[in-house]
Amino acid sequence: MSNRKKTDDAPGNDTTLPVQNSRRNFLKGLSIAAAACSASLATGCLPTTARAAESGEQFALQWQEYFKKHYRLMTQKEKDETVARLERQAKLQSGLDLQISTQAPRENVLYGYAFNITRCEGFMECVAACIKENNLDRKAKTQYIRVFEMEPGQLDPGTGDGKYFHEVPVDNKFYMAVQCFHCEKAPCIKACPTKATWREPDGIVVVDYDWCIGCRYCQAACPYFGRRFNWAKPSIPKEEINRKQHYLGNRIRPMGKMEKCTFCIQRTREGKLPACVEACPTGSRVFGNLLDPESEIRFVLKNKKVFRMKEDLGTDPKFWYFID
Amino acid sequence: MKSTTPRQGLMAFVQDVIIWNTTGGFGLQVYRGLLVLGMATGIFAYSFQARFGLSVTGMNDIVSWGFYISNFTFLVGVAAAAVMLILPAYIFHDPDFHRVVIIGEGVAVGALVMCLSFIMVDLGGPLQAWHLIPGIGQFNFPSSILAWDVLVLNGYLLLNGLVPLYILYNHYQGRKADEKKYRPFVFLSIFWAFSIHMVTAFLYQGLPARPFWNNPLMGPRFLASAFAAGPALITLALAIIHHITDYKIDQKIFKKLRLIIVVSAIINLIMLFSEIFKEFYFPTHHSVSATYLFFGLHGHTSLVPWIWTSISVNIVSTLVLAFNPGKDNPKVLLPASGFLFVAIWMEKGIGLIVPGLIPSPLGEVVDYLPTWVELCVTLGIFSLGLTVVTWLIRAALIIEDRYEKLLS
Known part of the structure; x- marks a missing residue:
């Protein structure tokens, strides 16, 4: 993770901005x-x-x-x-010294995500990596990813425990993580009165933080609890701020605006994996290009038994769960 | 009440309205002082929200709409209820209603001002509200129901502001208002009243993510409850006007209003019963919110006393209004109207909005309680609304009173 340079720049240290172009x-x-x-x-x-x-x-x-x-x-x-x-x-x-990118979507790319329920052991490394990568509000303890500890016999995270705090894995439990599912027919996009949230050509549902008026209709419309609101001004220790940002991604959100998982747009548009995928120690997370027949995500969709949450709502999420 | 000779010109009209609304007896001044105090409290509380964000409210990512949106939803109903006076007055030419229709319109304008204020204070970025203005902003029309709501609410405010203004301005100058000119707008405002209701109901009804709201009865029930609560409020307003001003209200109007209230309240209760039957005859995962509201969930019961109080008061006041035990005695009917109004406010405000968001789509249950900031801002907005209503009705009554004397 070469881009994460929270490292030794002491606060106030006057380093000059790296010459980009x-x-x-x-x-x-x-x-x-x-x-x-x-x-x-x-x-x-x-x-x-x-x-x-x-x-x-x-x-x-x-x-x-x-x-x-x-x-x-x-x-x-x-x-x-x-x-x-x-x-x-x-x-x-x-x-x-921030570097905010406006990199456009890549050609012939449609991102998809798959989550291996069998493998996940609930370490929450993905959550920690996401918080760091995406400059999430530390004080409000904002999390894009929620991990639920599940009882056998259930597949609805609503029945699981999303607040577990103990050593994992626990015998006879399994783990399911949820985040924004980047629906093709996203109810949040339809709801927004100012078109401040939309789906990019590569399938990522993004928010223009500066255009959002903070009405929270999208939050009410989301059937997956995928959106988070900045109830206060986000607070992040200065030395922990990820300076490599994207306009539609992890730049620090203003107070009173909506935010959400962007499949780490600042990383994925540069050909890297989302932070959660990279951080997962069990290899439960699969991310890739749905339009590429050779991609791992396509392999999973073809060869594993997959399902999606709340299919009955017709939202067509780009996030699948699968069982080995 | 002052009865100066008719003057001409818009300036004189504006001047007179301001003078009428700043002068008056001791009681009136105390009342105005209280309203100003209420508004000042609201502004003071809002200053915290402006500084620290909506974190000073009781809302969170799960209960993302609270007291503000609850009041907004209820007041849309009150605003639309003016149609229950406009319809008989202008369409059926009912002379009794014609005399009080202006008061109904004043109440509607006040309610709309409150609605729009509640939306504004609920926004995380109120300074970005211009992004909603078609032309310079990006208006997600016709896709977003909230965009529709912005249109219909502002349109209704214009209609309910301009038609009475035109009539009053003419009467102020001692002229008859030309009915041909304003009649089309009155018709439009009647359809528009139903539309502000239905659109606001669709705001919730259109969310499959929230089974508690995703219910085709939502719109019709909005109408029924509002046509009970709105006329109940107007009854109270008329009674107050009857008692403290020289503008006397005929008993026939109260009788007619009582009929409207009773019919609407009974339809509302039937629909409520139908909803409760659907939720609890065979409870599914979609009934969880209703279970939370009526019986509590996982030890979270904060709305249970609230909703049962509301329903009991609603039933008792509906029965009192229907069977009329006091034989039209205002000492029985007025409190019944007041209680019915409060019961519907409890149910159609917090009782509708908050449980729709609980549990979260991931099954998490939290309780919601408004903070002092929300309560004080709400007090401020209510004071603002009352101020608007008072201004409009006082000016209207002076002008109408004078015009009636001029005609006779």
Whole structure:
């Protein structure tokens, strides 16, 4: 996991931003200049001290961010600009050097997920990895993944214990994990009044955190408890923040917005596996491209006995359970 | 009540409305002071929510809608109930109702203002609410029922605001309002009243994830309960107006309203019985929410006393209104109307919204209790609504009173 560099950067340590590509840096410079200009226009005078310039710049950044468009309506240039603003804001506010990607879906990819009920032993490594990777609110103890300890004879997580806290595995129990199932006919997408959540061409259901108004209708509409709301401002120790982020993925959510599992969009669009898959010590988690006949997920769907949760609702999830 | 000579012009109209609503006797000023105090409490409480987010409420990822949305849902019904006065007044030309229809419309406007305020305070990102405005935002229409609800609620507010405004403005100037001009809008508002109901019911009814709500009786039951609760509230409002102002309300109106309330309340109870039968004759996994509501689940019983209180009070007040033991004695009928109103508020607010979300789709049960912030913000919004109603009705009554005297 080379990308996880929470490591030795002490807070406030002024490391320069790694040069990613010159175009983005150029755009960033441009937008900073523009922001500084509009800030000084707004205050009606040229800022005299660096501090005043900084607060003026912050104000300008907030202003521009407030009036930005829906992500899907942005041109690539506009996406680059908002990313530059967000990165600059993080730098000004907490001295963090973020790299926020807007990487588009890969061609001919439709992600699918399968979960091996026989193998999972309930270690919850997936949960821990997800929390770290996706910058989940530590104070509210937000979890995208829930693991249920199940009694034999049941296959509905609703009958299991989602709050177990003891040594695992326990004899004569089995474990089932749930998360957002990235439904093809997702009730949450239909519910959203502002089109702030949608399904990307690669099958990932995402949220535009800055477009969401926080009405929570999607949360009521989800039959799988797949969505989480930021009831307060998320709090994550600075040194634990994953700085490699995606606009639609693990960037730190504002207060009052909805969030959810994105199949680790910041990783999977770069060809890596989601953090939960990589972290699982038992190999219970299978992730891959449903359109690739050679993929492991296709092998599972073809050769194992699979089922999905609440098939009767017709949501067509892209998440299967299987039994060895 | 003041009876100045008719003046012309919009400015004079606005000025007079403001003057009427800032002057008055000692009692009126105390009442206004209390309302301002209520609104100030609401703003103070909301400031916490603005700073710390919705974490200061009792809501969480499982019970993600609470007291605000409960009140919103109930008040949509109250708003729509104005149609029970508009329909006989304008369509059947009932002269008794014609005289009080303006009061019903005032109540509707107040209720709508409260509805929209409850939605606003429930939003996690109220500053982003402009994303909902068609044209500059992204309006998920016709897919999202919430988008429909935004349309129908604002449309109904416009209809119920503008038609009375047009009539009153004409009467203010001592002219007869041209019925040809406003009649089409009155017809529209009648259909619209049913639509705000049905759309708000569909908001819940359209969620297969929530079996407690995913019930085709939801819409019709919304109508029945609202046509009981709304006229019950209007009865109380009329009684208050009758007692404290010179605008006297005919006894016939109370009798007619009682009939409307009784019929609606009985239909509502029949539908409730039908729902309870479906949930408990052969309980399935889909009956878990109803079990939680009526009997409690896994030791969580916070709504059990609430719903049984509501249903008992509902049945008793319906019986009192139906059998009329006091022979139209207001001392019997008015409390019965009040209790019926409260019972329906309890059931169609919290009793409908909260159990729909419990247990979570993964079977987890938690209890929900509103925090002081939610209670105080709600108090603030109720005060705001009452203020709006008071302003509208006071101005309307002065103008109508003067216009009646002018005609006679």
